[in-house]
Amino acid sequence: MTPSAYALLGLTALVAGLVAVLVFAVLRFASAARDLRRHAREGDSERVFVTAALEDALRKLHDQERALTARAESSERLNSEIVSSLTSGLVVVDLKGTIRTLNPAASRLLKLNRADAGHDFRTVLSGATPLAEVIEECLSSARPAVRRSVSLRRPDGTLHLGVTVSPLLDQARTLQGAVCLFSDLTAVMDLEEQVRIKDSLARLGELTAGLAHEFRNGLATIHGYARLLDPAGNPDDQRTYVEAIRAETDSLERVVTNFLNFARPAQLTLAPVQSAQLVERARAEVAGEATARGGDITVRGEFGTLDGDEVLLTQALVNLVRNGVEAAIEAGRPPRVTIEGRVDVPNRALRVRVADNGPGIPEAMRDKVFQPFFTTRSQGTGLGLALVRKIVVSHNGRVVVEEAEGGGAAFTMVLPLTTA
Ligand SMILES: Nc1ncnc2c1ncn2[C@@H]1O[C@H](COP(=O)(O)OP(=O)(O)O)[C@@H](O)[C@H]1O
Ligand SMILES: [Mg+2]
Known part of the structure; x- marks a missing residue:
């Protein structure tokens, strides 16, 4: 072989080697690209799987949250329905004394309004001090005050409440406030x-x-x-x-x-009594004594029908009116006596109020005036008011005394109206 033939052979071998290397490289590249594509496909489905699982979990969490919220709302609704349906008054105060809950019965009994919640109970209950004192006692001692009875003086009579105050404790049994429950025992x-x-x-x-x-x-x-x-x-x-x-x-x-x-x-002869007529009769019986001294007896308001003994009821009213006239005369004033009727529909009662312009009755004496033989008059028997009370009570009513506008005495008889 000639040297040029050798050279050609060598060159051909070199080119063949290079081509082989190139083919190998291309094959490797193609396989790597295939692998890459396969991996990418596998990675995608994994991501989709994870995302779906997450979304599912999130949805479940949302559902649970919604159910919990609904349950919390319904339990809160039930809670507030119970509190507002209670016929007993409920006042809940926190440690500082701020009113947290004041139910409608409490507002009605204590004549408060809803806006009083959120304020200090000592201020809000300033007109019901005995009740505030029981709450205060529970807050300071952290002990319950059970079945206390408190009396609140009102312009329309005394309100008697049965009260229980319990300390409000959290799970760790630390004092958080007080729960005061009360009902009207009047x-x-x-x-x-x-x-x-x-x-x-x-x-x-x-x-x-x-x-x-x-x-x-x-x-x-x-x-x-x-x-x-x-x-x-x-x-x-x-x-x-x-x-x-x-x-x-x-x-x-x-x-x-x-x-x-x-x-x-008392032997009552019961019959329907038109109280307006009875009042007129009583007025007429004492009117002369009042006008003789330059005074008068006025009747106003509304009157209903009672089941009662007309003679005895007239006598009770005459005793009240006459006492008013006598009291004013003794004080040197022309007697002005007002008989006022009010039909109390919810309590099915008639309230008859006899007010005068006399000196009034000192508070300490008000319980005594109904006792037999109590008198401050030289000619008095002290039986007038005792008889009034006896007659009223035998009609299942009651009689109270308070101060009239202008400082005189005001007696109110509360009598049940006829039920028919
Ligand atoms: N309207 C009144 N104003 C002031 N005091 C009164 C009045 N009514 C009654 N009292 C007082 O109550 C007492 C008892 O009254 P009453 O039972 O009628 O007996 P009497 O009139 O015989 O004294 C009177 O003595 C008087 O002190
Ligand atoms: Mg009298």
Whole structure:
């Protein structure tokens, strides 16, 4: 072989080698590209899978959250429905004394409004101090105050509440505030009072009627002998004694008769009574005494029908009006007495208020004036108001006294209206 033939062979071999390397490289590249594409496809499906799982989990979480919110809302709704449907008053205060809950019954009983929630209970309950004191006691002692009874004085009578205050504790049993629950016991207390008065009057009647009769017989005998003594046939100095014995037995006789009338068990003749007519009769009976002194007796308001004893009820009203006239006259004023009627539909009661322009009755004396024989008048028997109370209570009513506008006395009889 010639050298040029060798050279050609060598060159051909070199080119062949290069071509082989190139082909190998291209094949490798193609396979790498295929791998890359496959990997990319596999990675995509994994991502899709993870995303779907996440979305699913998120959806479930949302559902749960919605269910929880719905449950929380419904439990809150139930909670507020319970609180507002309670017929008992509910006041919840926190540690600082701020009112957190004030339900409608509490607002109604204490005459507060919803805007009072969020304020300090000591300020809000300034007109109901005895109630505030029980809450304060619970807050400071962290102990419950159970079944207390508190009385709140109101222009329209005394409100009796049964109160329980419990400390509000969290899970760690630390004090967070106080929960005060109370209900109106006025009707119950009034009923108890009526029963008590009826009871004590019945016992008084039994005990004393017999004694009073004996007393009256003795008096009649003394009186009879005194009549036999002729004052004219006696020396002058003894004549006055005879007259004094007669006068004193007369007056004792009146007291005993009054007392027997009072202590005798009430025999009611019940019939429907038009209270407007009854009031007019009572007004007419005392009007002369008032006008004679330059005063008057005014009737206003509305009156209903009662089941009652007309004679006794008229007598009760006359006693009240006459006391008003006498009180004003004693104070040197022309008597002005107002009889005002109000039909209390929700309580099915008639309220008759007799107010005068006399000096009024000092607060400390107001309970005593209804007791038999309590009098501040030289000619008084002290039985007028005792009889009023007896008549009213035997009609299942009650009578209270307070200060009238202008400082006089105001007596209110509350009587049940006819149920028919
Ligand atoms: N309207 C009134 N204003 C002031 N005081 C009154 C009034 N009504 C009654 N009182 C007081 O109550 C007492 C008892 O009254 P009452 O039972 O009617 O007996 P009496 O009129 O015989 O004294 C009276 O003595 C008086 O002190
Ligand atoms: Mg009197």
